[in-house]
Amino acid sequence: MIANTGGDIEPTPLPGAMRRKLPPAAETIAAEMAGFRREMLRFAILQLRDQASAEDAVQEAMLAALQGADRFDERAKFKTWVFSILRNKIVDIIRRRVREPSYQDPEDEIDESDFDPLFSANGHWQRDARPADWGDPEKSFENQRFWAVFDTCLNRLPAATARVFMMREMLGLETDEICEELSMSSNHCWVVLHRARMGLRLCLDQKWFMAGAINPLVRE
C-alpha cells in the first residue's frame, strides 16, 4: 500500500533537509512510512516508556530504512521490514541505557504475593479465579479497542517487569540474552516473565474478555 502523498501525512515525518536531497523513489518510501509512523511510535513508546527516546528510535529506523530501501523489493512486506529495523534500534537504545554509568535498575517488580488471592491454601485456583475459556480470542485482534486495552494492561505492569517481558515477547530476545543485558540470573528472569504473564492475562481477563468483549462500550 502506497500512502497517498496528500495532506494526511503526519507533520515532519523526516527532517526537511533530508527530504530535499532524496531521489523520487525515496520520496515514495518516505510517504509510505509516514503512513504508519504513528504505529511505529506507539510500539517504541510501549517498549521504552519515554517519548523522546521513542521518537529517536523511530527517526533512526526510518532513516535506516530509506538508506537500505534499494535492497528491498518485496513491497508487500515493507512494513514488517521497517518494524524489524525499529526493533533493532530499540534493542540498541535499551543496551545503551543499561550501560550508562548513571543507570539505575528500576526496582518495581510485581510481588508474587499479589496473586495469592487467586489461590486457595493448597495452591489450587479459587473457584471464582479459575481461568475461563476466552473462546476465540484471536477475533479481538481486529478490534481497535482491544489494542487500547492491551496497551493499558502492558503499561500497568511495573517498569522492570514490563521491560523483561517485552524484551522477550516483542523484541524476541532469548532469556539468556536478557539475563546478560540486565545482569539477572536465569531463574530471576523466568520468575519475572511468569509474573508479567500472570499480570497481563489477569488484566486482559478483567478489562476485556470478562468485561464483554463484544460490548462496544467496554471500559478502558
Place this chain on the structure above:
Amino acid sequence: MNCKEAIRLMSEEMDHDLAGGHRFALRLHKLICVGCRNYQKQLSFLRQACQQQVAPDDATPPPPPV
C-alpha cells in the same frame, strides 16, 4: 503438582525446555485441570498478541487514537 506450580512451569516452558519429570507432571495436571488448560491457551494468546505488534502487516488495524 498444584495449579500455582503448574502455571509457573507453563510460563517457563515458553522460555526453555523443562526437565522430563516436570514436563510429564505438567501434562498430567493439565489433563485433570480445566482452569490450567485455559491458562495455557491464554499464554499462547498473549504470545500471539505480542507477535502482532512486532510484525504488523497491512491487515493490522491502525492504532487507537492517542
